[in-house]
Amino acid sequence: MDTPLTRLGRTVPGHPLARHLGLALGAGAALYFLTSALSPYNDFEVGEIALYVVALSGLSLLTGVNGQISLGHGAFMAVGAYTVALLMNHTGANFVLELLAAVGTSAALGVVIGIPATRLKGPYLAGLTLLLALALPPIADKWSNTFGGDQGLTTTVPTAPGSLNPEEWLCWIQVLGALVTVVLLANLLQSRFGRSFRAVRDNEVAAALAGVHVARTKVLAFSISAGCAGLAGAFLGLSTGVVSTGEFPLTLSIQLLAAMVVGGTGTLVGMVWGAVLLVYLPQWSTSLSNQFGLGTGVNAYLATIIFGAFLIGAMLIAPSGIQGGLRWVWQRARGAMSAAGAATNVQHGVSQGST
Amino acid sequence: MSLFINITLNGVSDGMIFAALALSLVLIFRATRIVNFAQGAMGMMTTFIASTLLNRGLSYWWMFVSVLVIGFVFGALVERVLIRPLQGRSELNPVIVSIGLLVVLEGLAGAIYGNASRGFPAAYSQSGLTVGHTKIAFSHFDVFILVAVLVVMGALLVLFRLTSLGLRMRASAFAGEVSRLLGVRVGLLLTLGWALAGVTGALSGLLVAPTSSFSPYFMDLVLVYAFTAAVIGGLESPVGALIGGLITGLAISYVGGYLGSGLQPVGALVLLIVALMIRPEGIFSRPPSRVV
Amino acid sequence: MGHRRGRNGRPLPWARAALAVAAGAALSAVATSAPAGAASTPGVTAHSITIGATVPLTGPAAPGYDEIAPAMNAVFDWVNAHGGVYGRKILYKYLDDGYNPATTATLTRQLVLQDDIFADVGSLGTPTQAAVQGFLNAQKVPQLFIESGCNCWSNPKYPLSLGWQPPYTVDGKVLGTYIKANFAGKKVGYLYQDDEFGQDVVKGLDMELPASSVVSRQTYDAATLAGPLSNQVAALKAAGAQVVVLATIPAATALAMLPAAAIGYSPQYVIDSVGADPPTVGPLLASFTSKGGGSAAQATAAEGLLNGAITDSYFAPESETSNAWVQVEKKLLKDYAPAQYAKSGLDGNTQYGIALAYTFVQALQKAGKNLTRAGLISAIAKYGKSFVTPGFVPLSYSSSVHFGFEGEQVYKLTSTAPPAVTPTGSWIGSTPVSPVYVTSPGKGPVKKYTGKTSTPPASLKRTA
Numbered sequence A: 001m002d003t004p005l006t007r008l009g010r011t012v013p014g015h016p017l018a019r020h021l022g023l024a025l026g027a028g029a030a031l032y033f034l035t036s037a038l039s040p041y042n043d044f045e046v047g048e049i050a051l052y053v054v055a056l057s058g059l060s061l062l063t064g065v066n067g068q069i070s071l072g073h074g075a076f077m078a079v080g081a082y083t084v085a086l087l088m089n090h091t092g093a094n095f096v097l098e099l100l101a102a103v104g105t106s107a108a109l110g111v112v113i114g115i116p117a118t119r120l121k122g123p124y125l126a127g128l129t130l131l132l133a134l135a136l137p138p139i140a141d142k143w144s145n146t147f148g149g150d151q152g153l154t155t156t157v158p159t160a161p162g163s164l165n166p167e168e169w170l171c172w173i174q175v176l177g178a179l180v181t182v183v184l185l186a187n188l189l190q191s192r193f194g195r196s197f198r199a200v201r202d203n204e205v206a207a208a209l210a211g212v213h214v215a216r217t218k219v220l221a222f223s224i225s226a227g228c229a230g231l232a233g234a235f236l237g238l239s240t241g242v243v244s245t246g247e248f249p250l251t252l253s254i255q256l257l258a259a260m261v262v263g264g265t266g267t268l269v270g271m272v273w274g275a276v277l278l279v280y281l282p283q284w285s286t287s288l289s290n291q292f293g294l295g296t297g298v299n300a301y302l303a304t305i306i307f308g309a310f311l312i313g314a315m316l317i318a319p320s321g322i323q324g325g326l327r328w329v330w331q332r333a334r335g336a337m338s339a340a341g342a343a344t345n346v347q348h349g350v351s352q353g354s355t
Numbered sequence B: 001m002s003l004f005i006n007i008t009l010n011g012v013s014d015g016m017i018f019a020a021l022a023l024s025l026v027l028i029f030r031a032t033r034i035v036n037f038a039q040g041a042m043g044m045m046t047t048f049i050a051s052t053l054l055n056r057g058l059s060y061w062w063m064f065v066s067v068l069v070i071g072f073v074f075g076a077l078v079e080r081v082l083i084r085p086l087q088g089r090s091e092l093n094p095v096i097v098s099i100g101l102l103v104v105l106e107g108l109a110g111a112i113y114g115n116a117s118r119g120f121p122a123a124y125s126q127s128g129l130t131v132g133h134t135k136i137a138f139s140h141f142d143v144f145i146l147v148a149v150l151v152v153m154g155a156l157l158v159l160f161r162l163t164s165l166g167l168r169m170r171a172s173a174f175a176g177e178v179s180r181l182l183g184v185r186v187g188l189l190l191t192l193g194w195a196l197a198g199v200t201g202a203l204s205g206l207l208v209a210p211t212s213s214f215s216p217y218f219m220d221l222v223l224v225y226a227f228t229a230a231v232i233g234g235l236e237s238p239v240g241a242l243i244g245g246l247i248t249g250l251a252i253s254y255v256g257g258y259l260g261s262g263l264q265p266v267g268a269l270v271l272l273i274v275a276l277m278i279r280p281e282g283i284f285s286r287p288p289s290r291v292v
Numbered sequence C: 001m002g003h004r005r006g007r008n009g010r011p012l013p014w015a016r017a018a019l020a021v022a023a024g025a026a027l028s029a030v031a032t033s034a035p036a037g038a039a040s041t042p043g044v045t046a047h048s049i050t051i052g053a054t055v056p057l058t059g060p061a062a063p064g065y066d067e068i069a070p071a072m073n074a075v076f077d078w079v080n081a082h083g084g085v086y087g088r089k090i091l092y093k094y095l096d097d098g099y100n101p102a103t104t105a106t107l108t109r110q111l112v113l114q115d116d117i118f119a120d121v122g123s124l125g126t127p128t129q130a131a132v133q134g135f136l137n138a139q140k141v142p143q144l145f146i147e148s149g150c151n152c153w154s155n156p157k158y159p160l161s162l163g164w165q166p167p168y169t170v171d172g173k174v175l176g177t178y179i180k181a182n183f184a185g186k187k188v189g190y191l192y193q194d195d196e197f198g199q200d201v202v203k204g205l206d207m208e209l210p211a212s213s214v215v216s217r218q219t220y221d222a223a224t225l226a227g228p229l230s231n232q233v234a235a236l237k238a239a240g241a242q243v244v245v246l247a248t249i250p251a252a253t254a255l256a257m258l259p260a261a262a263i264g265y266s267p268q269y270v271i272d273s274v275g276a277d278p279p280t281v282g283p284l285l286a287s288f289t290s291k292g293g294g295s296a297a298q299a300t301a302a303e304g305l306l307n308g309a310i311t312d313s314y315f316a317p318e319s320e321t322s323n324a325w326v327q328v329e330k331k332l333l334k335d336y337a338p339a340q341y342a343k344s345g346l347d348g349n350t351q352y353g354i355a356l357a358y359t360f361v362q363a364l365q366k367a368g369k370n371l372t373r374a375g376l377i378s379a380i381a382k383y384g385k386s387f388v389t390p391g392f393v394p395l396s397y398s399s400s401v402h403f404g405f406e407g408e409q410v411y412k413l414t415s416t417a418p419p420a421v422t423p424t425g426s427w428i429g430s431t432p433v434s435p436v437y438v439t440s441p442g443k444g445p446v447k448k449y450t451g452k453t454s455t456p457p458a459s460l461k462r463t464a
Helices: A004-011 A016-037 A040-065 A073-090 A095-117 A122-142 A166-190 A192-202 A204-209 A214-240 A250-263 A270-291 A296-317 A321-347 B002-032 B039-055 B060-086 B092-113 B140-162 B164-174 B176-181 B186-211 B220-233 B238-258 B261-278 C013-031 C065-081 C101-114 C126-138 C168-182 C196-208 C230-239 C250-262 C278-288 C294-306 C324-336 C338-344 C348-367 C373-386
Strands: B128-131 B134-139 C048-055 C089-096 C119-121 C143-146 C161-163 C188-193 C214-220 C243-247 C268-271 C310-313 C407-414 C420-422 C425-427 C429-438
Touching (some): A040 A166, A040 A214, A040 A250, A040 A270, A040 C101, A073 A122, A095 B261, A122 B092, A122 B220, A122 B261, A166 A214, A192 A204, A204 A214, A296 B060, A296 B092, B002 B134, B039 B060, B039 B186, B039 B220, B134 C250, B140 B164, B164 B176, C065 C089, C065 C338, C101 C119, C101 C126, C126 C161, C143 C348, C168 C268, C168 C310, C168 C429, C196 C243, C214 C230, C230 C250, C243 C250, C250 C278, C250 C294, C278 C425, C348 C373
Parallel strands (some): C048 C089, C119 C143, C188 C214, C268 C310
Antiparallel strands (some): C310 C407, C407 C429
């Protein structure tokens, strides 16, 4: 499908990875200037959006591209967060290594869950992952000496260079993480792995007949998406300053699912819309209920109701989410433009090939 | 030794509660091939309505009957408005919609009824029955739950195996197009399936509320354990729901009693994984034939 | 085909991703309100003081705790109606964090960086407030009167963080002292929440009770609390515990007492104040009556189960209607927070909120017209002990102590005492059964308090 960016991309020749990197660098630079201009609190919010983009991209790959639903990604985020926190508190390991360790441990758990998951269809897998989301956090409560119990384990962001304020610095770290994740996933999806993921989603038997190792593909998808969630969890631990079990309730996993669906299941860009929704919905619903003068009781629960309503609404009205809606608008607009163009050309007596 | 007996009896009473909700899950799955993750929340909502009715002075048994009727209507409404439009699309969509419904219902209950502490009365005395000289951890109310679960299970068995209505419901779920061609009113039967599940869901809410902290979230963990129970027993089988419920209830009671209550969900998770690895279709279902 | 772009014309998703993130950030910049207020002290203008807090208004932790902030607002509204503090009205902005520390971190940053609050006052929860303690202290924002009994708030590393309610270990030591004196020789069992709340209460109990008398220690996990704590109760009975100490939230208190009653096990209950407030716990015990029957039957059932239970309190409970503080609190709540009064009446939670808010008002008064954050902290350290509060003992604040109350009295819930009457019903009353004790949360002894208890000042009595 042709969009201005596609055409822009076509003008940049070469290997997809080089193109992806080049454009990511450009985007990174744009964000650098933007975050310098924003207030510290807004930087904090942009950082939060970025970390949710990481988690949601992985989930989008798993559910949209590979067809496996997960209601338990909050648990993988918890694993990543606790990994980073434990390493920070007990070792003096390099920060980047700690983040990679977070990805590693959660990806490993992803394999552990992914293996039984290969035998499960939609609702069964949903139930299994739901139970995972509930079961994992209390383990940290049980062994509170290791995991910090109620007060949790503190995390420390490496010192910001120069006089940069800490919110901006953390925001850059998280945005960089998001860009790296999205570039890697985008490349993956355009590779043969992406094709295998889709093939398994569409028809397992046909994929197997075509030579795709179905179980391995599914486990790989699970593991990659779990690793993304682990990185996001590590970032969440850094944003919060502390890692404790109360940060990973069942609601988190459900909100991730909702954000993915509303953003556009299967897309990567759509995850930005989903992340924006996650970060801003509480504020928006508070101002909404203030406008309508609803009591504090209703006020507090309005965000929850809206979330659920979005989830239902998206499924009933717009299953491809915001990103799908944008694409539809773009296609209509393009259709109108090319129709106008063709009409003009016909008027001028020039016939065009297919547009 | 008596500690072990008490833990076992607690496991049985927990298990009956899971079986009650599992039966709703089985009913909906059998009748519509969908797992309704909002089943617990629907039962929660009807129980809040029940609480309002009791506060207005309605007697317990009139409330009981009214709430079952409300559950029937509620189930039918949900199917018609939320689930029917999704027919024919990806099988993940109803799962996501039911989760959305779960979230909306919890938010609505919180907004309407607030956070105040509240209890809910039981149908019968919760005092333990006296066996010999001791009171055991099984009360009149627990007996009522057991009887209710057996009655519902029996009714479902009769419905699905012995009545033509049940046959038509199963046909509508499995092969909607073909059934339509054969004159079966598929739409109506799908709605009926959800309506009946609404009744059993409302019932399970009334059975669970007296022994839990009655809040918008009180059915959440029950749903998860009921799902485990239903899967272990086979999502197709009412008897499986009962046996699965017992197994799940006993398992988490032993885990809680001997290892610590925080580890109960982990116990259920391990149980579920083991069950799914050994027999994914459940104890009481026939293995599905491979479809190529 | 090679490695050129795939023929399906897929756009370059991450480039769009980056632009979209940028767009999102730009949107947020536009959507955000105008930047910082006062140039001198944040949150303080000639006419107002803005303070903030994060509390659970939704979620499983909300029942009961969501009453505290509206009760605090009643005090602030009263103060504002009478001219404010040095002409400044108190604006209290409290947000819902659902007891999730990640949400707390976000909202606290919003309050500090965007809303420019002067201080964070009356935020609730141990994990939630521990998450923002570093941030608040680094930003030099006072974290005042944290609603949690953790021993961790008096930490020299975080000088701007102050507790208020008695630390849980103080509860444990006082209750342990009472058990030692009145139930000597009996077997004791604990049933406690397996987190810092329960563990700290147990720490205090263990300081007073001989280890040999504790025959069973049972725990439960708050996050997975779904049904009756039947197994724990069965274990306590099997161990022969004659005295059972409950360090439980109200829901868990009920979920412990109900199965105990079902198996005919009625030990002497000793319930930590967190989970013992009769108007809060009473309705939860109502299910022990069969088939409902309205609030009268509920109250009777609750009375039956709670009658004779021992608990602790650091101010006069709502049932002591002749107590001057209770009268003042009730009037204040009724007049300035009528909606909250209609919902809950005066119960343990609203009493807590009123007392905490009144402490803050006095701190503001002592900090003087030239209000600064540092000035507020030193005013509390210097004058805190002389503040007038409903507490039985004075506050302990000093330059080195950041705990508030460190003293309590033991009460017995009994149907012979006048009941606590709220809009939800009539609940069992209580009567003091011990002298007032003071002790620190550390290893020191439990001593009797020999000082005076303050009475409400005339200005408060004139709240009409």
